[in-house]
Amino acid sequence: MSSTAHAATPYYFVPGPSRHPAMAALGLFFVILGAGQWINGEDWGKYALAGGMLFWWGVLYQWFRDAINESEGGLYSHRIDLSYRWSMSWFIFSEVMFFGAFFTALWWARGHSVPALGSLDNALLWPDFKAVWPSIAAGVTASPANIIEPFQTMTPFWLPTINTGLLLSSGVTLTIAHHALVKGERGKTIAFMWATVLLGTVFLFVQGYEYAHAYSEMNLKLTSGVYGSTFFLLTGFHGFHVFVGMLMLLFITLRLMKGHFTPSKHFGFEGAAWYWHFVDVVWLGLYVIVYWT
Template sequence: MTTKHQTYYVPAQSGWPIIGAIGLFLIAFGAGNYIQQLATEKTSGGYILLAGIAVIIFMIFGWFKTVIDESMAGLYSPQMDRSFRQGMSWFIFSEIMFFGAFFGALFYARMISVPWLGGASNNAMTQEVLWPAFEAAWPLIKTPDGTTTEAMPWTGLPLINTIILLTSSVTLHFAHVSLEKAKRKPLIIWLSLTVILGAVFLGLQVEEYSHAYQDMGLTLTSGVYGNTFFLLTGFHGMHVTIGTLFLIILLLRIIKGHFTPDKHFAFQAGSWYWHFVDVVWLCLFIFVYVL
């Protein structure tokens, strides 16, 4: 009795991982230098950061093309498909841990550090030494050197962006349903709407940042409130950018006739990622803007 084994495709050596590593290094190095140079007239850190982002975008499109070519050539087996699902699941789990660290920093500052500086837990003596005029209230709109800023309200652009992202999850769900029913035209329309909504979200976030810096005095140097605000919303914006690029690639593949109702894990992966990004924003809207 013979047993038929599934073939498991092992790709050839690729240069994309090292290119991605270089891009991540440039982003980390450039971001660190950019923050250090905020109080100076130097701009080298910002250029290095942009170069790193450009390298990552180049890597994403190049690596995706390689995987797409392998998939369309029929090199992947059901076992490979399960590996992709496990890999995407672990990736999203790592992203949950990533944002969990920043939410943890926010909660620590609000629930522990701020009350402690305000004299909680019989800490009045230490408060008088460290910051006598400190008022234990969140958000902190005044830094120890006397600099004041404004808190970003939840109304206006943040609320509009929340509605936009929630709507994009609905349009993406309709696109997925259309794919499962082999309705190509509605699929293209719904997915195109999702991409447009993602791009509009990013445009409005740029406008929000411009308003914060120019009109509100809310910057990365505005104490712990400014730090946590821009780190959480900025990293989320980066994930929306990656997700939008992901959806654009899926849209181009669908226009070319890729995917079937029975075989479309790449679309599912993009859908998982986009819904995750939407859930993170909903948490951001509640804990950063509203509360």
């Protein structure tokens, strides 16, 4: 069990010199180098990318293991808890700004760029262009010059609606797990945490099926004009965040099974929960703005 009352708990724990930041940076260097070279046709780039990722994951495993051992060893005081809370708050704020940029790009395209292309100033260049959203065929909104293949647009039925239900349900199961942890009901906490992880995993599979359907049957791709690019950037980055959040919840669940966290000290759980609820809120915005309007 966690050592919440530790006689040697410092007022503010300062870890000793660590190799982890430098080693993580080295791994990311090979990740970026390999990805850049692979994109530019160098076959060795994919091996550098894979090696860099494996190295980076190994460093993260050791880094997180050390942090967990420090926490379970009773080295983290109330001041460290506050530090983690502020850090997670600012991290989520940065994610709000990240998605805000993409939502703004979608708003700008729909409210300004497309109407500008259909204005009187451009009537001589594209006399047959119709400034409507969303575009459903080449030459309408996606491509005044008729260089984009015709495609179909996404609707909320039924896969996006199913995914909305999955994410909302996962928020409920996570909240139940949190309340159970506060009450000291560890078995119930673990059960509902596994349910949350399962719902997040199913969400990812449903989104993967949606992408396959979009590419094969709707001809909707990342290159399908501004509609396709904004759709896949918003939903794709959100899906990546769901994947990261699902991994966070998975590791928290495994820690719960090892006896970590107590009813009074469990910010690792809370931080992951904050992130997951943020992911839920972003999806609701996507569901309304991308699929319904």
